[in-house]
Amino acid sequence: MEGGGWNSSCSRSSRGSRRWGRRRCQKEREEATGWWGETGGGTVAKKRVMVVIDQSSRAKHAMMWALTHVANKGDRLALLHVVPHGGGAEADAPNLATLQALCRACKPEVEVEALVIQGPKLATVLSQVRKLEASVLVLGQGKPSPFSWECSLFRCRSEEFVEQCINKAECLTLAVRKQSKGVGGYLISTRWQKDFWLLA
Numbered sequence: 001m002e003g004g005g006w007n008s009s010c011s012r013s014s015r016g017s018r019r020w021g022r023r024r025c026q027k028e029r030e031e032a033t034g035w036w037g038e039t040g041g042g043t044v045a046k047k048r049v050m051v052v053i054d055q056s057s058r059a060k061h062a063m064m065w066a067l068t069h070v071a072n073k074g075d076r077l078a079l080l081h082v083v084p085h086g087g088g089a090e091a092d093a094p095n096l097a098t099l100q101a102l103c104r105a106c107k108p109e110v111e112v113e114a115l116v117i118q119g120p121k122l123a124t125v126l127s128q129v130r131k132l133e134a135s136v137l138v139l140g141q142g143k144p145s146p147f148s149w150e151c152s153l154f155r156c157r158s159e160e161f162v163e164q165c166i167n168k169a170e171c172l173t174l175a176v177r178k179q180s181k182g183v184g185g186y187l188i189s190t191r192w193q194k195d196f197w198l199l200a
Helices: 015-021 026-036 057-069 096-106 121-132 153-168
Strands: 048-052 076-083 111-118 136-140 172-178 186-189 196-198
Touching: 048 057, 048 121, 057 076, 057 096, 057 136, 057 172, 076 096, 076 121, 096 111, 111 121, 121 153, 136 153, 153 172
Parallel strands: 048 076, 048 136, 076 111, 136 172
Antiparallel strands: 172 186, 186 196
């Protein structure tokens, strides 16, 4: 488990997310329209934001970032935990009831739902994005090793899973990594831009 544990403060600031919304790339701006839920008339449409959840601290950081930077009043936040076939993984599942309560306490104007689905992780996430018509998919990403030989099998698979979601999901997909306390902010990756530093 990464440093930082499961303790997280709730920040309602959106300054950094608005800076992120003014990216130069035209494709990013087009997808960000769906992210913010803005329509042509200037009104705000409700959207569903999906976060892939497990027991890691990076997953909770991604959840809190999605809640404070992406989800707005009236939106629905879906917390998705995928249980692989074969059983035995239920004991490793995060306490979704606790996470739901945390989200509601932090931002009660956002509806929160928890989903636990058994199946292959990538295929399940992609199918749920389509089924629920998610507007934004948020994933936690780990800190990459500077040395390729240090990449453990689990870390390599995790990084590969994030990359596949970014490239294949039928919605704007954001991989989020919380920076160390000394640096602050987050690194955000999308299909077109990697490790964009967001100070918020």
